[in-house]
Every structure is written in C-alpha cells, then in structure tokens.
Amino acid sequence: MDRRDFFKTAIAGSAATICGAGAVQARPNLEPATEAIGMLYDSTLCVGCKACVAKCKEVNDRPPSNADLDNPWDNALDLSSETFNVIKVYKDGNGETKDAIKDGFAFEKRSCMHCVDPGCVSACPTTSMRRDNRTGIVTHHPDSCIGCRNCMVACPYNVPQFEYNNVFGNINKCEMCNQPGVERINNGQMTGCAEACPTGATLFGTRKALLAEAKKRMELKPGDYYEYPRGDVSKPDSVHEKEVPKYLNHIWGEKEAGGTNVMHISSIPFDKLGMPPLAERSASSISETVQHSLYSYLALPAIALAGLSFMVKRNTDRDDEEGTS
C-alpha cells in the first residue's frame, strides 16, 4: 500500500464512522420519576426562623458550622459537609421591606434540588450518585465512591460537598431524609425541614401535587387571603390564612435544566436569589449525547487508531528512506 492508498482508506473509514455517529439520536432530558417526591419552597412565606436548619442538623446528625467560643451556635454560611440545608438572605439598601428588590430583603433556601436529570449522577464514574427510579431522590452511595468529586463540579447548585477535614472523607448532601439509618420517607414520614417549618414555606409532597400548588399560587390575586398548608401538601397538618403576595410568575425547577423535584417560588427574580442561569435542556443530556455519539460504533477509537496508524507508518517510512539512502 502506498501513501496515497493509505490516506484514501483512512478518510473513507473516518467518514463512514462520522456519518454513523450523526445518525445517533440526541439524548433528551430525563422524565421525572414515576412517584417523584419533592419540596416546594415559597420564599414569601419564609420568616427566617431557621427551624428547618436546626431540624436538618438534628435528623442528619450534623455538627454546628463555624461555631466558636464567641458564637457557640450554628453559623453556616453555605452548604458544606456539615450543612445540607441553609437559609440565606438577599438584601438591598436599608433592607426594610420583605420581598422587595429595592430597599428590601428576601430569604432563600439552599439545599439539594433533586434534579430530574441530575448532573452529579451523569458525571459520577462509579454510579455512586444515583437517582431513585421510584421517588426521584438523588442518593449518594459512599461504598463505591472513589472521591473524585466530579459530582461537585457537575452540580449547578453547588450541592454535593466533600469532607475536606476528614482523612476518610465522604461526599455529603441532602438525601431527602431517606438515607440508610434515617429513612423517613420509607417510613411514611416527610422530610425534617418540611415538618419543622412553622409557616409552610417548605412544603413536602409529590412533584405533581407541588407543581399544581405552585401554579395555583401564581393564579391567586395579590391581597386576597389564601389558606396556606403546612407539612405535606396532600394531607397538611394544619393550614394558616395569609394575605397573598405578588408572586413572580416563575416556578424555579419546573423546567430549569430538565426540572427539579425541589421547586422554589418567590416575589423577586431568582438571579437575585443566587440561582444560576440554566437553559431548559439539562447539561447531562448534552454531554451524554456528545459522549455517546463520539463513542457510538467505536467511532472515536477508530479515528484515533487511524490517526496513530498513519503517524506510525509515516515515521517508519521516513526511517526506512533515511536508512537506505
């Protein structure tokens, strides 16, 4: 085979594989799990009492964060291996009016959003991050975790957190109070934070029911009174009547990156509340499409092999020429 023939074969082969790859279907966003459960956080109802933070630490047996002799209580700044749930504040100007963008303040909850199409699950090389097929809970399985922390990079919400201060550290995150040893959901209970919330700002329920509740709230007329449920949306412990605020017509988690099981509603735009800019298509669906296309019919290895073979051939030919001359 001369140099010309070799090129012909290589190019034809590559073209065939690339065409084959083009025929592979793009992977769409995953659909919500059949009985997906989640939570609805209504920022306008939150009074910042941090009862959910305290309850979360109790249920998950986590120590207080940044506590020292001067401030011997929990001072978590953000999610960490010690904190699976934290209430943060948006503040502008004198911060006097609740849920106002200017001279106002608003609370925001940070915890795992339990994505419908989770980036962490897609990025995990050892399937230590899994999405429960029935409940949709994104779980972590430390027995197979290799500590690569790809999940931390893959999460748009900065949720999975590594125990840096522990030699045998683990990835820690909210597992909807259903991890082995806690199993509140399996025992028919709701999440700790939803149970503790005195205003129903954190509401527990199926994704479907919560989405319906959120949509209902969008339809309410500001100034009217509405009976806000507490605890579980489908069988609330109690309700309380409150004036309806002016909601932003946006349910965070309905569509963002394929949707989330933990959804947020608020009176002020979510970029002010620190939510990342996300398109409707999930990052994992894009990356998996690219990856799977490249590797379909072993296209990428074939191209690589062709390239390497050419290089080797060219170098050996040259060596031969130099040797004979």
Next chain:
Amino acid sequence: MSKDGIDDGGFDFSKIEKRLGVSRRVFLQYCLGVAASLGLSNKAAMAMAKAVAEPKKRPPVIWLHGQECTGPTESLLRSEQPSLEHLILDLISLDYHQTLDSGAGHQVENLKKKSMEENKGKYLLVVEGAIPVKDNGIYCKIAGETMLDLTKEAAEHAAAIVAFGSCASWGGVQSASPNPTGATGAPQVLKDKTVLTIPGCPPNPANFLGTILYFVTYGKLPPIDDKARPKWAYGRLIHENCYRRPHFDAGRFATDFGDEGHKKGWCLYKMGCKGPETYNNCPSLEFNNVGGQVWPIGVGHPCFGCSEEGVGFTKPLFSLADVKTHTPPNTFPDIADREGASGISTTAAALTGAAAGAAVAATVYVASKIKASDGDASDGTES
C-alpha cells in the same frame, strides 16, 4: 448607710411609712425596682423616693375617659405592688377622674374646670379610651360635650399628655374594622402635641407608674420611641425576652391546644402568637403585673398583640405573625457567601504570596545558571 444596706442619705422616711402603711425598706426597694426597670441608677431611685416622700406640690391630673371598658383604671387599682394605688393617688392630685370621683354631675365638672384654670400649663392630662371623630364625635359625650372637644380643650394647657391603654393610644378594639364611630387614638386627634402612649389592653400598671414617677421626679416625660411609647417599657419585642424563645429557635412548636408540644411548653408561634411583632415588656414584668408566670404566653395562650397598633384587634387571633427580629440585619449568610471562601486571612495570603514570589525568583535564578552552563558546554563542542 443604714443598717439594711440601702443608702438613703439619712433621709427621714417615718412619715411615708405612716402614710403608705409600708415599711421604709419595702418602700425603698420598690423605688429601686422602678428605677431599675427604667434603666436608671440607685441615685435616681433615691430621687424618686424623696419626690414621693416629700412632694413639693403634687401635680394635678385631669383624667378623661372615652370609648373603653375602663380596663386601664381597673388594672391600676388591682396592681399587686405594695400599695400602688396609694402611691399613685398620693403622688398626684387626681382632680378629675370619672370612675374614681366620689362626686358626680355639675359638681365634678365645675371642679375640673376650676382645676384646669388654676393649673394652666402645669397639669398632667391622662386620656383613657378612644375618641370617636365621625359625625363630629357625637358617639361619645360626657356632660353634654363630645369627647373630641373635651380632649382638645384639656390638651390645650396641659404640661404633658399621656394616652393610657390601647384605645387612647391608637383606637383599640372599637377602631377595628368597620369602625362605625371613627374611633381613634389621642395622638391622632392631638397631632400638634406630643402624646406619650402606654398601650396595652389593659396596659401594665407598672408602665404607667414608672412613667409618672419619672415625670414627678424630673418634671418631664421619659424618652420615647417613634410611636411615642416610653422606651424603657416598649423597647423590645415580646419575642426577644420570651421564655419559650429557645423552642422557637429549635423549631419546636405547639400546633394545637392540649397537643404534645403545648403540654411541654413549646413555642406558640404556629398557633398565631404575636410576640414576634409586639413591643412590650410582658415577658419581664408579666402582663398586668399579676406575677407567677400568669400572663398569656405563660399560661399557654398565644400573645394577642394587644398593645401593638395594626396587630391587636386587626390581625386574626390565630394568624401567623410577621417575625420582626428575624429580618436583616440579623445574622444570615448572604446569597453570595461560600463556606471557607472567606476563611483565608490576610497574613496567610501574604505568606502564600511571599512563598510563591520566592519560588519564582529561585526558578529564574536556577534557569539562568542552567543556561549559562549550557552555553559553556556548547562552546566546547562547537569549536
């Protein structure tokens, strides 16, 4: 210094012991207590004790009643401090008070007019009860005159004006929607005057007494907040000093009367407690001064917010309160805060920088050395 350790500067208290029927020790302890709750020193307590024991001239008081249940007067008369009502009646010259006057009709009305004329600019006006303003105030009349006119008339030459009770302070129960008589508080009627308010339904008699003692001792009213309430009594939310507060912080809430949390004395916020938005000193002095933890939250009922305008008689009894303490600038992490991101100290950053700088310098030095030696070597081979 006397034998019981209270420095009275050798003042003779035998007269007041006789007059009030209490021992010198009890009397001085009481004055010290009042001064302490006002945030004043022992010296001020002695000044108060002397002002009470040896009144130069008891300030005359005109006491008006409007739309109300006479709760403030009743609570004052039933206060359990040592001879409080004696002290009050001894401290001031109560020239006109529709509930307590023994006389009636033209007799007392004439006395009132006479006292107001004689003590122009010196008397203390106490307003108790709301003032209806609708239809020129015809819904409340005393001696043929409307409460509206009577209040304005009495306020004209008053040295100081005190609105006693929620009704007088902002309208109280009769100002609740739909408010058919246009009931309103004294500060709203007397817009051009400073009206000190002591809201509460009924108000704590100690809050009134402390304010009056201050007035008698110093001849002026104590410092007030933006709603004209004495700061010493209304400076803090009930929520701030509530003994159930730890349960709130830990997320332990009673949800119904008689449930497990209620029996265990957990926080009553979920049942509609208005402590988080009501300014009063009930947790420290206990509502109405009854003592023995007998105040609404103490006996297991959510606070009603009786002293707070826009809360009591306005918000539904069991609706959730707006939590005023849990708003910025309370300590909440900012949206942008990250754990550990701000943990690097300036010194650490400087040290890291210095180390990096040293490494770069060393690398450059070594590189130049290698280059030089390379040059030497090539010189050797090329020649």
